[in-house]
Amino acid sequence: MNGAECLLRTLLANGIDLCLMNPGTSEMQFVAALDRVPGMRGVLCLQEGVCSGAADGYARMTGRPAATLLHLGPGLANGLSNFHNARKARSPILNIVGEHSTQHLRYDAPLTADVEAFARPVSGWVRTLAFAGNMGAVAAQAIRAAYGPPGQVASLIIPADHSWSPAGAPGPAVQKPTRAVPSVDRIRTILNEPGVALLLGGSALSEQGLLAASRLGIPVFLNRNSGRIPRGAPWSPAQRVPYFPELAEALLAGIRHMILVEAEAPVSFFGYPNRRSTMAPEDCVFHTLAAQNEDGVAALEALGAGFPAPALPRPAPLKLPADGPLTPDTIGAAIAALLPENAIVSDEMVSSSEPVHLHLERAPAHDLLPVTGGSIGQGLPVAVGAALACPDRKVIALEADGSGLYTPQSLWTMAREHLDVTVVIFANRRYRILDVEMKRTGTTVIGPRADELVDLTRPDIDWRKLGESFGVESVSATSTSEFVDHLRAAMNRKGPFLIEAVLACE
């Protein structure tokens, strides 16, 4: 058995049966081994950012790592931005990167680069395999490391000769780490203080965690940049901390004690002139119920034991929006009314976001996959990964037209794998959020030359053709009724479908 086959068997022994790939010469042994070792699903992505973002989406939905297989330093480099998002989502990922064969590394060949240095900023664990005989053991260590807790990117760098050389036996099935359950006694004493609230993040943001939190009868806030958040009517009492610090401060005003559950004290996305970065009141005291590596759900359940379970709000039937100009508000109303139970929503709407979320809060229960690390270009790849993880659930990618252009190659993988993803492009033909942010950083007038760098017209992007170029059936909607018709059709079919929602001018 050569190294590549040993690696493949170690992955399968650990239940890793999905590999998002953009391989090159140094990874050919791994590709060839797919035909000798059954059980691994190799999914080709046309750009590495799709691989890393899809692995993130998969991990968010399953809690388990998928593997990525990338080509040398530059291939890894293309995947870094979505690995950054995965790091912030605390997603477990086994990131396999090929390296030149050891005898070739001493020469400065074109593709020679410092692969470990590329990997380090996004990885919790980095190692270059030193000899083929270690393949199984080191791969098992990498898998163990990916689980954390919290989950992290484990980057295993494999010189090509260690893939083609004979290796030993596959590595063992590793013991999945368990999260420690923290003592809740010191928190229990705070529950009756005035102005006490919960802030949930990480793995505490499961249905079970939200149920337990709801028993405590105190306000529940959600870290908006968590990897996965159950949303919809049943979970509407819990509130996402707003993006803009003014709104966040208004929501959190009066909070004196904030109990952190796998979450950190809320800070604004960006720093601004003459404004502090923290968003809770300055006299707010923070109490950690569960750290990022601890079991927030168990802690919440321990804390809430004995409290009665409140009735959760039930979704009421929602009305479809009347025809009229197409806006984030009417799109949100349409989505909320047509969303099937238990859908998955990948959210990279950016400036169109808030009106849609107001509607989604009344929709049937669903899983929201938010922006985590703020590196745009995650929405479509995360949808790919979620659809691979949950083939029986409808995935909806709500995507800004600016953000969608960082990794549009995701559409091809949706087509090739026939993934059940409906993509909605919010086409306002502008990096609209930057209009706001430019003013916030002190620019009062946006001149014509600055405007050119925020404007996405001249030429407009034709999303229908873009989707079709990658093999995804695509339509364009310019009115609310058109959008409703297209969305209804999309919800009643399986497979990838793209709707360009051309927003009315504001």
Added chain:
Amino acid sequence: MNGAECLLRTLLANGIDLCLMNPGTSEMQFVAALDRVPGMRGVLCLQEGVCSGAADGYARMTGRPAATLLHLGPGLANGLSNFHNARKARSPILNIVGEHSTQHLRYDAPLTADVEAFARPVSGWVRTLAFAGNMGAVAAQAIRAAYGPPGQVASLIIPADHSWSPAGAPGPAVQKPTRAVPSVDRIRTILNEPGVALLLGGSALSEQGLLAASRLGIPVFLNRNSGRIPRGAPWSPAQRVPYFPELAEALLAGIRHMILVEAEAPVSFFGYPNRRSTMAPEDCVFHTLAAQNEDGVAALEALGAGFPAPALPRPAPLKLPADGPLTPDTIGAAIAALLPENAIVSDEMVSSSEPVHLHLERAPAHDLLPVTGGSIGQGLPVAVGAALACPDRKVIALEADGSGLYTPQSLWTMAREHLDVTVVIFANRRYRILDVEMKRTGTTVIGPRADELVDLTRPDIDWRKLGESFGVESVSATSTSEFVDHLRAAMNRKGPFLIEAVLACE
């Protein structure tokens, strides 16, 4: 004057008047300053790999740095792969990256990352600005560093508050470094040895350098992965070192003394089982005429002084290919026959490359911009940069359909800036080079599951729609005569145009 304006004025004082941008919130002051400081051309790219690749193409054609402006660590991450190529091309680039404001950095906001760590593997110079008052001086240092020699990526990281705070005067116009002229005496003694040859790379690969080299009357070889290579009939006696080591070894057999001019001893692109990485004969002795930071052209001229200048081959009129199946050979014949004098050819053809180059060697003189760092996705961005640098020259991007999918967003910038680029997509619907490489690393049979990871069908990519989606007029050709007609039309017009060349099955 705030920091952003000071930065802009320092750039302009140093003749840097092009900035390839994908800005975000932290860079808004720089964007706003464009309207207060005339002279800087801000070019928007929809993905950062286009910025870095275009800056590379610009530097290859001008020898001067353009600026890039990228958003925080993740924005930089998206540009790293083409910065890797720029590093190998020894291209001077001033890479400006925004960072969170200093008071915000202590918090782990979503976009917080180790920006310097991302920058280091591709940069010869990295610095985070410590306070706004230093802006002009440090920016001038960065520009100086970018020039090298050899050219390099200088990464200047600027916390947002240093852009919005008052800064001092702009930095000075820096003295452009000169390259030292090495002594040629010790090389002169070798010229009459049997089996002596030249290997040229870097800045020695100019028309002037090739002219000087031709006087010596010894074989001239070219580092195929250099940033820019004059090619076409006048330069056809100089030979590019082949990609595959067997061919390279055959070409270099008999060479006993290789004189290196801004080049390193030739090594193969990849390492393979049971094969050495070096490609010159094992008993070949290497002699450095000029190191990478020295003036290879001056050294060649000093060495050749007194030798007569040989007559250069003149391009003969070339015949257009007869109609028939569309192949790299017929495409190459068509391009060579229709190529205007002094064109620029961005080459990322990968597996289609060699037949085309056989024709290009007989074409009118042109500049070839080859693959340098081997990170695919450079061909289209490099064409963008070359067209921005040389608006009066026709640019032709010869692009493989696999490689073209890493940075297709380049097409939009071609459309927006109305760049005179003709894109030819070699559509063989496959990562064809991997068929070859898989066998070379020891795999004799490519099974059906491996095949899926090399195959680009199911679905086919529709390049005509892809080009049109980004606003570029696009056509598809399936026969040689169709291709000739489209190419002739493209050569007789200005502005971006895409021809999908659907290759006949082999």
